[in-house]
Amino acid sequence: MSKVTRRTFLKSASAALLAGSMTSCRIEELLEEGWPEEYEIDKPPVPGADEWSLGEERYYKSICLQCPGGCGIQVRVVEGRAVKIEGNPIYPTNLGGLCPKGQNGLQVLYDPDRIRGPMKRVGERGEGKWQSISWEQAIKELGTRLAKLRSKGESHRVAVIGGHYRGHMGPLMDRFLKVYGSPNNISHDLGMEGAMSAHYFMQGAKDYFAYDWENTNYILCFGTSLLEAGVPAAYRLRMYGQMHRGRPGIRAKLVQIDIRYSISASKADKWIGVKPGTDGALALGLAHVIIRDNLYDHTFVKNYTFGFDDWRDDSGKEHVGFKHLVIEQYPPEKVSLITGVPTKVIERTAQEFASHRPGIAIYGRGISGQSNGLYTCMAVHSLNALIGSLDIPGGVMIQRRPPFKEWWEPTLDAGAIKGLKQPRIDLAGSETFPFASSAYATLPNNILAGYPYKLDTLFLYYTNPLFSSPQISRYYEAFTKIPFIVSFSPFLDESTHMADLILPDHTYLERWEDDEIPSSTGYPLLGIRQPVVKPLYNTRHTGDVMIAIAKAIGGTVGAAFLDNYLDMVRDALEGIRTAGRGSIQEKEPQKFWAALLDNGGWWAPPYSFAQWQEVIRTPSRKFEFYSLLMKLKIDELVQRIADREGLTHEKAFEQLIEKLQLSGQGDEVFMPHYEPLRFIGDEKEYPFLINTYKVMPHAEGRGGNQPHLQEIFGLQHSKSWEPWLEIHPEDAHILGIEDEERVWVESPIGRVQFKALIFEGAQRHVLNVPFEYGHSSYGRWARNRGENLNKIIGTEFNYLTGNVSWGSTRVRLVKV
Template sequence: TLAARIKGFRDKGNPEKLAAVDGNQSRSTMALLIKRLLNSIGSPNYLRMPREEDTHSMVNFLMQGFDSPLTFDLENADFILSFGCGLLDGWGSSGRMLNVWRRWATNDRQHKTHIVQVDPRASNTASKADLWLAPSPGTEAALALGMAHVIIKEKLYSKEFIDNHSFGFSDWFDEKGLEHKGFSGIVLGKYSPENVENITGIKSRVIIEVARKFASANAPIALAGRGKGTFPGSLYEFMSVHALNALKGRVNNKGGTLITDDVPLAPWADVVYDSVANNGLTKERIDRAGTLRYPFTRTLIHKFAEVINGSHSSPVDTLLLCSANPAYTMPDNQSFIKALKKIPFIVSFSPFMDESSMMADLILPDHSHLEKMVDIVRPTGIQYPLYALSRPVVKPLYRTRHTGDVIISLAKRIGGSIASSFQWANFEEAIKERVSGLYDAGENKVSWEDVKKNGYWYTPRHFFGKRSDIFKTASKKFEFFSTKIELAIKTYSKGLRPGKPSGLEGKSFDDALLNLGISAKGDEVYMPHYEEIKSGGDKNEYPLLLLPIEFINLATGWIGNPPFLNKTLFDYQLTKDDLFVEVNPKTASRYGLTEGAKAILKSPKGELSVRIHHFDGAMPDVIFIPFGLGHTAYDRYLKGKGVNPNEIIDPIEDPLSGQPVWWNTRVKLIKI
């Protein structure tokens, strides 16, 4: 049995041989339960599927000191500067976004919300925006800093916020008397609109115009993201965009980014650790997340696969797959499939026979979403504490079992301290214990029955404008100069020179930056700045750029697209089994590719058979390909429909964060 297998390698002192890949919402009870199981067993190898909110959490941590995603008061904003967020394409909570867009659009002229969309493609969001800017992919940070240049140069920033609540804006001296360059000086010196035009392709006059409009708005907000937010973004890019909010004092202000309270859920009792668990948890994670090399990243699932593929034998004996299908959804999924083949025992909890489940040795199918209880704690981007509880509406159709119940039963079967950490009889009891913290919170008292009946709990109040004592950084202020980045890089640099106390002079520091993928020098390293993201493949051999896109009516996560939603795709997106890629007509004509022509889309990682759709809204020399199709599993309605771009994505690591860059693969088109 699974319990006996885990107990076997645990009794030999190797609890770290257990790993789990979890796709549940990070704050949900299911995610906490799975992580608790691995902790009690003694394995540090709890991995999460990467998401955009991971990058937002890092930005919040590095610039504001909070270890949680950023939240946005979009309903009260009057100027939206969106750097790639598919606001009408599935970003955030779709219901909320469609409703707030309606509010923006129906306000009278005097109170109308002005929307600027930054996107290399004319997406639904870009098409509906008041202004569409199409920079070269990957140059969004430079564009944001070009706008910051205008705001700083023309003194359009919030002097009150900058003077009283920010650190690192102007040049400053540290406690040793060393002078440091401020954010304003670097931006004024490097990111003039003319310089940024050369980087992004956006005219300098447009950069100036948008920056002035953003600065003159009453409640502007800048948003960083890509598409639906399914995948992580670039850390320095997101920091650069958030710096615009800080310049205008839009932190914890009505219509800006907010620092919100956590949902007041009751904590569980502490995990009970025995000596085996304590020893296992001291060992380094397989994916290296949280090490000196990746100090701010909690999980790096692509590194997990890389380490396994580079090992003679798999360091993982048993892998649990929970609400995740990495064999399909991971960029360069073929590398992950190769890693899965080396793992001796794989357990899938999926209710679907997906790509990862097809490689599993044991399937313990979960209920489907209509058959089970599941909770969501503060959905991404929501600006106030919200707890949502989904209850089963139908009885299970087959002999399935809630994964939460299975995890609790598994812990009890393993026994010892692990069983002691799982005192609940079932998953509902575990949820109920957390929810007890809500009973006396908020304006009105609630009970478990109230939460079950209503399906939600929230407190929409917020103390706008509160700035004192809210930042949890070392400076107790918003940090343009991130002291956490400074400490992490200098500590990493010391690690490259064992026995050298300073480790900060000469080659070791340069080596640290090189290893971290950072090209900037000096104090700019610790601040928002533009890093040119390298790409795999020779530009001469692969002259085009591949940029995957997401549609609101096409599922891109671990669950396949419902067959009836496939019917909503246009014939120029999917015809029978053929997937179309969007190509600018000028680019297509260079290759002699007419509308509907068949072609091979090739990257250094592999090739796909596609058809061509001419689209004037596509940037020249960029190929746009939809995520969500190309399944090799499921049923006849999904299997073989289109192709999966993850098969040819050649991801490289984002500087500092180490997250996979999925939107920068070089490709070429070959006419068939």
């Protein structure tokens, strides 16, 4: 195999340029920016390439999976080898555009460190000794193990931690666990549970929001990297251009509210720096001005909202309304002291937002994934209701779903029914985390304590908790207590390294999959992922593997599935075909399927506004400033506690609020309000807060082993191949820290080392670190590059929703 080093390439290239346009000095500079690597220049071996004619090329439409955005792509395949990825010009979100991650997908397919086939551990766990086994043997052994557990009435001792489920893979895993008899389908926390719960409690819809970017006039962007980490990336970038130059004479204003001066902040019309965790207070301060100055949409508030004014329930009890709360508790002067945002900025921003309708207030992981994330998202979303921007052109929309056909209801035998009655091992939905659908960060403590029971078998699907969880050392301890761990990862990441059985999935360029976009156009949109090449190695689609395991167990478990995953997907897509609407209206199944592959998906524009029965599903059938839905669920919990412990309703309520560690009292609990962040570490001993952020080349954990993405990783600072720590110049001066100097970052959990970067865009007493580095495994380019900050991040929660509070850990700096 011929190889060329980067040094050889650059020297050869410079020699070929006239007039010495690239000097040897510049070559050395380029080499210093990254680390020299060797690249193979021969054609990579691909199965089935001999079936192609010399020079034959084809284009296949598919869907990207470098991030959750699901952009449409078309892949150029020459002689059976995928050689180029471009955007699908007719796919509605990206219209042919593609971000750097999407362009770089071939480095996932041709990654030299991919797992080549199923493997079984033969040495000590984590020792890295493996034996190749056949798929048949792997499925037989696993099916036998699961069947034995089930025969003993212990099916609940099986759990799945799932990361990025796409399309019907999530429902398929749900279905498997349901018929098998385990309640433990645990979602890896993406930090958006607070936002989703806010949607549910205020609108009754636990759905992602979409936004009519093309027609909006004003955007308040709270704690979300619109242009770097927003998804779909190509769609967000295209909409940014549309907002600024797409309408003659109309330019939307973008206000970025964030704790660091990001690329999004640099491209915004205004950046408002806010103290960490105080976005909710700022939103309520803006609401105060809008209400005080009579700038809110009176018609919308009167006809479509509940709880704005004080109100009386059926028993005659008086309740405080949102207007009363905001006017009394969140004047701009008080909010300024909390947030660090000047009073004049609060006043002016509120007046602009309310007077330049339609506008939208958006939010993301930066504020959702905190101990106060639910109430912060509720506070921000209340701004949308105040100016009447729900389900109108230029406002907030509910992402509509395609009309899938529901799979048939499976039969549950006695074993499944018994297992499903057991509590979840993560305690989601319990009194500890009452509104959580998952609480994966509780797993280490629960597993180590054997509470509420001992876990026997753990499946890992596109998740790497030994890298991307807080306080990683606790997860390592917990993994040693689990008798059997199965990973479906195509790569030997940290968690897969600790597995007992590896059943590697195809990469996204080798498999069939439907892909329902999480949030984008508003109208229904479905992408189809298809194999653009034959699988390079002895890998299998995880959906097919789960179905094979179900068939091996047999009985009602096996009967719940068709023969393979593609058949299950096509069965669900029959609903779209028979609906007879949207971009494809072929009645004949084969023609419909062919058109689906030819287009790369199906979509049904336009979005229908003012469909209130779809948009608002609360008990009052109105947008709820005062959440009756939350009150109903809290009252149920309170009554349960009162009955169990012989308390009055009032005492039981106080006990629950204390257990959930809420500062809000009375009616405040059911409305948007400011909850201060809870911290790990004393401020005097640990004076800094730590913030992690994502950059554009971050490919959801996979980018660390993609050298092209590493070359462009830190464009904002011209950095690559290792992480950095941003520190404000005054803080650096006080501590005597020089630019590029190495420092220890210490928390109550541990310490890690970074190279300091003095950055005026950092706030005082806040340190910023990009998320990507510090792998101890995964592949040759990812391994042993920099530190993983998650090693020293403590475990704090939003106890209502069960999500991790990523910004709660305090740290200090020590010079190396």
